[in-house]
Amino acid sequence: MTDLRGGIDLGGTKIQTVVVDSDGSLRGEARQPTPTSGGPPDVARAMEDALREAASAAGAKPEELTGVGVGSPGDADGKTGVVGGARNLPGWEGSFPLAETLAKALGTEVRIGNDVQVAVEGEYALGAGRGHDSLLGVWWGTGVGGGIVLGGKPWLGRGAAGEIGHTVVKRNGARCPCGRRGCLEAYAGRAAMEARAHRERQEGVETEIFKIMEKRGRDRLTSSVWEHALREGDALTESLLRRAVRYLGTGIASACNLLDVEAIVLGGGLGVRFGDRFMDHLTTEMHKHLFVDDNPPSMQVAELGDLGGAIGASLLIT
Numbered sequence: 001m002t003d004l005r006g007g008i009d010l011g012g013t014k015i016q017t018v019v020v021d022s023d024g025s026l027r028g029e030a031r032q033p034t035p036t037s038g039g040p041p042d043v044a045r046a047m048e049d050a051l052r053e054a055a056s057a058a059g060a061k062p063e064e065l066t067g068v069g070v071g072s073p074g075d076a077d078g079k080t081g082v083v084g085g086a087r088n089l090p091g092w093e094g095s096f097p098l099a100e101t102l103a104k105a106l107g108t109e110v111r112i113g114n115d116v117q118v119a120v121e122g123e124y125a126l127g128a129g130r131g132h133d134s135l136l137g138v139w140w141g142t143g144v145g146g147g148i149v150l151g152g153k154p155w156l157g158r159g160a161a162g163e164i165g166h167t168v169v170k171r172n173g174a175r176c177p178c179g180r181r182g183c184l185e186a187y188a189g190r191a192a193m194e195a196r197a198h199r200e201r202q203e204g205v206e207t208e209i210f211k212i213m214e215k216r217g218r219d220r221l222t223s224s225v226w227e228h229a230l231r232e233g234d235a236l237t238e239s240l241l242r243r244a245v246r247y248l249g250t251g252i253a254s255a256c257n258l259l260d261v262e263a264i265v266l267g268g269g270l271g272v273r274f275g276d277r278f279m280d281h282l283t284t285e286m287h288k289h290l291f292v293d294d295n296p297p298s299m300q301v302a303e304l305g306d307l308g309g310a311i312g313a314s315l316l317i318t
């Protein structure tokens, strides 16, 4: 049996799993929607099912894998394998021993990391961040997450670094899903954008985006719904996306003024979908706030795409 590793990206809307070999090459993958009700044990079961499917696509059983890495939202403790306060997941306000539960179910070692940080490290090792000594990953999706590599090493701070989504872009500004005001995520996170779209519709703004959502059988404005609405020329969709990008530019520029990284990698569900289309707008908005603007960082869209989070998570297993 060759050395196969599993990776699971636990997201707010879907659970993506992969099985990769020792070079990081893909051998199998599977995905499931994230349960929208229940609690952590239900989410863990869906993760187990999806990983089993990916292993079977790779011709392996889960217990034959060297191990499985998990990129998790919330407060993911790599040492204890416990995940707490994952507010994008159903019933997950408290703590849950995710690594232990999955290790028992799958019969192999399971390691946990922060979802965005592992995805950024995946891009650093195998994707858009290759060859750079320092980078800031900005993961634009349900929320706005971040990950930092400095001097070739992940910078985790004391465990809570990289939360660019909760840097303040407007004092006393919009209410953020985290409960504070004026965070970048309150303007650019998909959840906050969806709430804003609902409000604007209630105030009488014409939009097709909710009809497109229903037509596509969704109950949330997923990134694919945003993409279809944009393609159909929906004005509210375009204006909310451009507004999000304006704030992303502000937040990223402030981070660059502080860290002076070589590269920005834009990932996440919205980042991967809209990164190329809005990169010029993002760069223009960012430049307005760069203190030293004659040597800007290189701007990249994440290359590992939808599988990047799960592939990055697999790197937790060495």
Ligand SMILES: [Zn+2]
Pocket: 165, 166, 176, 177, 178, 179, 180, 183, 185, 186
């Ligand atoms: Zn916040």
